Amino acid sequence: MSQFKVACICERAEKQIGYGLQEDKMLLDFLQAKHWDVQRVYWADDKINWKDFNLVIIKSPWDYHYHYGRFMQWLSGIHDLGIRILNPYEIIRWNSDKHYLQQMEDEGFDVIPSIFLESGKQHNLSGLFATFKTKQLIVKPCVSAGSKHTFIVTEDNIAEQTNSINVLTREESFIVQPFVEQIHEGELSYLFFGGNFSHCVLKKPQVGEFRVQLGFGGTIHLQNPSADEIEKAKSFVDRFATGCLHARVDGVMINGKFILMELELIEPMLYFPDAPGSVEEYYDALTTLTSGL
Incomplete structure (x- = not known):
């Protein structure tokens, strides 16, 4: 009790x-x-x-x-x-701004490459297609959730989208990444409680959509990942989520390799309704982490 x-x-x-x-x-x-x-x-x-x-x-x-x-x-x-x-105060502060992805990339972790558009400046995106070797860019705020202010930029709409983005970067920083076509096959989420693997789901967007959230018509499918896949996801948790009650490792498979999109340590959906026994595993982690209180 x-x-x-x-x-x-x-x-x-x-x-x-x-x-x-x-x-x-x-x-x-x-x-x-x-x-x-x-x-x-x-x-x-x-x-x-x-x-x-x-x-x-x-x-x-x-x-x-x-x-x-x-x-x-x-x-x-x-x-x-x-x-x-x-989760711990210091980790929440670190995870609240997507600049954390740069640290991961610098440390050699497999993450979607990023370039940051810092606030208070005007930005030209035209050279980034060549930088990322892509025909589409995805641009979103460094502090955001639920696809807020998310832009898909192509060579056809770059002028209009850049104008909209530069209005927003007057007040806040944005992150630019290559658009990953594999998102149409679904985004994987590995859930860990107290550093231990609990379950994995595949979030699939509806046809013609890239956003996987339920509010945009996405669907949730429980997965049975391999031990190697779990180990790869856990490497992010072990390095960046020590002492966390929950951690969600989000990414896609590219050429058979898991590539991280985001490490969710603040307020991710944990998919309890789709993963029998997961609430019990969360509870076990909670009791362990609070045993000294």
Whole structure:
């Protein structure tokens, strides 16, 4: 039985519907059935006295990127109060900005190559087709989720898209990558809890779409990955997600090799409804990580 009080940070109740609501309810119901004193909380709720909590689990604050400065200030405040945060505070800060992909590339990990368009500057994208040896570029904010402000740039639309992007880069930095055609076959997500592999799903976009999220018509398919595939995904977790409750390793297979697209350590969907036993594995990781509280 839990002897401490837990805040599970979720999307605002009135905003959360469908699969995400189902997943969070599964988790909260499971923890409460185990007699944990856990409360669903919205991070920006000014009526909450955070000193009441011993542990804050960052689960699904899906609007944080729209209020990035305020969210980071709130997170720092929780940290300064000495309240345990899962995933760890420093890792959340690092993972919140896609510049982390450059560190991975510099360390020799297999990731989709990137170039960054820093804020406060005007940018010319025309030379990047040759740089990446591609006919299409994908451009998105360095702080984003759910395909917010995501652009597909081709030689035919480059003038129009560059104008739109340069308006946005007045305020925020963007990342540019080659568009990966393999995304049409689906994006793989490997889920780890407490550093241990739990399950893997393939997220397939609907025909004519590249975005795999459920809101864009994507579908979820449970997979049975090989030991080598799990080991490759775990190498990212071992290096960059030490001490994390959850980690989701997203990528695609290119010529038989797994290439990382993103390492999700803040608020990824964990696909509990599609993976029997996964809530129990999450719970086991949680009890291990909080054994000293």
